[in-house]
Amino acid sequence: MKVLLTGATGFIGSKLLPVLTQEKYDVYTIGRSNLDYAKHTKLDLKDNFAIENLMQSLKPDICLNLAWFVKHKIYWNSDENLDCLSLSTKLMKEFYKNNPNGIFYGFGTFYQYLHDTHIGNNLYTKSKIKTYEILKDFASLSNYKTSWGFIHNVYGKGEPSEKIISYLITKLRNKEEVFVQNPFNKFDFINVVDIANQIFYAIKNNYIGDFDICYGTSFTTQEIAYMICDILNVSKDLIKINHQSDQKFEISSKPLDIYKNINIKDRLCEMIDNL
Incomplete structure (x- = not known):
């Protein structure tokens, strides 16, 4: 089975490739980056001609499109989102042109569920939504097989230190105060290694359609912070609540069969040991 993976040097792709x-x-x-992997091609993802030639040469059975601009704190309203949208549509067009029986896997974000809130009101979320809509409409025209994974709140070893889980662990380990914003909003926090395994599970089972990449259990950031306090055996008084918004939400998520009973506290322990 021939697979084309974009975003292989990224946070999720780098965990998925070895799997x-x-x-x-x-x-x-x-x-766009170098990768110490024999079957890697470095190319400008904005080069339509290069993508056309690559797809014509490879004719992959599966395309996993994880490539997207996600530089922490910058990506929300970066115009790079428009380039990523353009790349995604070009990839799916050339993929189906060269293998109409293949499966194209696109990946979005749980923020797509929040498009009508202040949290989802950004160019990143809107670009993901538009990519999703184009993929679905384009595939339906010729009965192409397609799948879309909604990736929930990812964390894990190697993430930027400013990301919420790493921030909480680092500060609380040093017995420093931490500030939790919007403490009552609930998220499905999922370790990046489990994301890679869920994507593999979907591929292995030829999954078609939409699916959530998650554990199926949501927690508030405050609850996560308290769990980390318990693991590190530090006082919960270090947690300071900052109520930025009165808007509260909880996203319903339904995981694939592979991860229905994950204990997030065990995953947090592993994260603490490896950070």
Whole structure:
């Protein structure tokens, strides 16, 4: 089975690549950065001609499009989102042109569920929504097989230190005060390694349609902070609440069968040990 993976040098893609190769998939990767992998092609993802030639040459059975601009704190309203939208539509067009029986996997964000809130009102979320809509409409015209994974609140080893889980662990380990914003909003926090495994599970089972990449259990940021306090055996008085918004939400999520009973506290312990 020939697989084309974009975003292989990214936070999720770098965890997914070894899973796929270990399972004997014939994986090819593309991206703007160098990668110490024999089947990697470095190319400008804005180069439509290069993408056309690559797809015509490879004719992959599966395309996993994880490439997107996600530089922390910058990506929300960066015009790079428009380039990523354009790349995604070009990839799906060329993919189906060269293998109409293949499966194209696109990946979005749980923020798509929040498009009508202040949290979802940004160019990143809107670009993901538009990519999703184009993929669905384009695939339906010719009965192409497609799948879309909604990635929930990702964390894990190697994430930016400013991300909420790493921030909480680092500060609380040093017995420093932490400030939790919007403490009552509930998220499904999922470790990046489990995201990679869920994507592999979907591929292995030829999953078609939409699916949530999550654990299926949501927690407030305050609850996560208290769990970390318990693990580190530090006082919960270090948690300071900052009520930025009166808007509260909880996203309903339904995981694939592979991860229905994950204990997030165990995953947090692993994160603490590896940070």
